Amino acid sequence: MADHSQPAKYIPALAWYRPFQDFAYAFIRFCTGAIIIPHGVDRVFYSGAHAELGGFLAAIPVSAIGTFEIVGGLFIALGLLTRPVALIAAIEWIAIALLVPIKSGESWIMAGESAHFPTLITALCVAFVLRGGGQYSLDRLLGKEV
Amino acid sequence: MVTRSSHPLLSHADGVATQTMDALLLLGRWLIAAVFLMTVWTGGPSAAYLKSINFIYPEFMSPLAHVIEWIIIVSLVLGIATRYGALLAFAFVVIAFVTAHLYWEFPQAAQALQYTFLSKDIAIAGGALVLFASGGGRYSIDEKLKA
Numbered sequence: 001m002a003d004h005s006q007p008a009k010y011i012p013a014l015a016w017y018r019p020f021q022d023f024a025y026a027f028i029r030f031c032t033g034a035i036i037i038p039h040g041v042d043r044v045f046y047s048g049a050h051a052e053l054g055g056f057l058a059a060i061p062v063s064a065i066g067t068f069e070i071v072g073g074l075f076i077a078l079g080l081l082t083r084p085v086a087l088i089a090a091i092e093w094i095a096i097a098l099l100v101p102i103k104s105g106e107s108w109i110m111a112g113e114s115a116h117f118p119t120l121i122t123a124l125c126v127a128f129v130l131r132g133g134g135q136y137s138l139d140r141l142l143g144k145e146v
Numbered sequence: 147m148v149t150r151s152s153h154p155l156l157s158h159a160d161g162v163a164t165q166t167m168d169a170l171l172l173l174g175r176w177l178i179a180a181v182f183l184m185t186v187w188t189g190g191p192s193a194a195y196l197k198s199i200n201f202i203y204p205e206f207m208s209p210l211a212h213v214i215e216w217i218i219i220v221s222l223v224l225g226i227a228t229r230y231g232a233l234l235a236f237a238f239v240v241i242a243f244v245t246a247h248l249y250w251e252f253p254q255a256a257q258a259l260q261y262t263f264l265s266k267d268i269a270i271a272g273g274a275l276v277l278f279a280s281g282g283g284r285y286s287i288d289e290k291l292k293a
Contacts, residue, residue: 044209061187063212070213144291 026079026136032124033077036089040069054099057092065092076128079137083146086128093122171283172225178235178273179222181266186215191246199246214238222277225286229278236274243267 009015043066057065068088075085097118102111133139150157163170185191191211196204214234221231247267249260282288 044213045206061189061212063186063189063209064216066209067213067216071217 023136025131025134028124029079029082029128029134029137030077032121032128033073033075036069036073036076036121040066040071040073042066043069055095057095057099068092076125079133079139080142081146082133082137082139083129086125090122090125090129093118093125097122168284171277171280172285174273175222175225175228175277175282175286178270178277179219181270182215182219182222182235182238186212186219191242196246201246211238225282225288226291228282228286228288232274232278236271236278239267239270239274243271 043062045066069092072085072089075081076089097115100111100115100118102108102115108115132145139145149160151160151163189212191208193204193208196208201207215238218231218235218238221227222235243264247260247264249257249264252260
């Protein structure tokens with residue numbers, strides 16, 4: 001019976017990545033959390049990334065959003081309380097993505113990284129909400145998750 | 147059976163306290179968190195204020211204080227890692243009053259305000275210690291994380 005989870009390789013000898021496949025989800029979860037952290041540090045300590053915080057985010061102190069990004073980013077990276085933290089992060093970043101102004105005559109596709117980056121972070125966080133911390137996470141180590 | 151807390155004449159409130167303990171712990175956590183929320187929501191302590199009292203590295207310490215205040219708030223409001231949050235709150239206010247609110251070191255005109263800050267911080271430190279001793283109670287995430 002064919003194994004549908006592992007398609008046949010064109011060149012089996014080149015499948016060097018096999019030993020690392022199980023770490024792929026934890027890797028992308030760690031990187032996503034890690035890349036959120038400097039945004040928080042910037043907001044809190046350097047006051048440099050306030051501009052995109054419009055809408056309901058503008059009503060929340062920047063220090064609160066920055067602290068969430070520092071602590072929440074760390075939690076996502078480590079896979080601790082992954083689902084609730086990723087859900088809040090997804091709400092924050094979709095709000096940021098939707099608030100990026102699109103110039104007259106341009107489309108979202110032409111908006112560049114200021115719109116595309118938060119959209120990507122949102123998509124990744126939604127995936128973490130759906131799947132949780134995964135195999136290599138503190139949630140799994142603790143044996144409990146939301 | 148309720149264990150008396152004192153002489154029988156002084157223990158008439160024991161039953162009420164025991165029956166409502168978890169709700170009171172929740173309310174107490176929220177009230178302590180409210181002090182920090184009211185401070186950080188208005189940007190306190192600001193770098194300008196810390197500079198005015200010659201606090202070290204005010205531009206860095208102010209945002210650092212904000213981060214710590216938000217961590218304390220979330221910890222106490224949700225009752226997650228409550229004892230750590232209570233200890234953090236205790237350390238925060240002790241550092242605050244030892245370094246910034248010794249009223250006798252201020253000019254006469256500012257002493258009344260600093261006296262108020264000092265007395266408030268001493269009360270918060272006491273509340274944080276009590277919370278550290280008691281834990282978050284049944285209405286907390288800590289309770290859900292048990293076992």
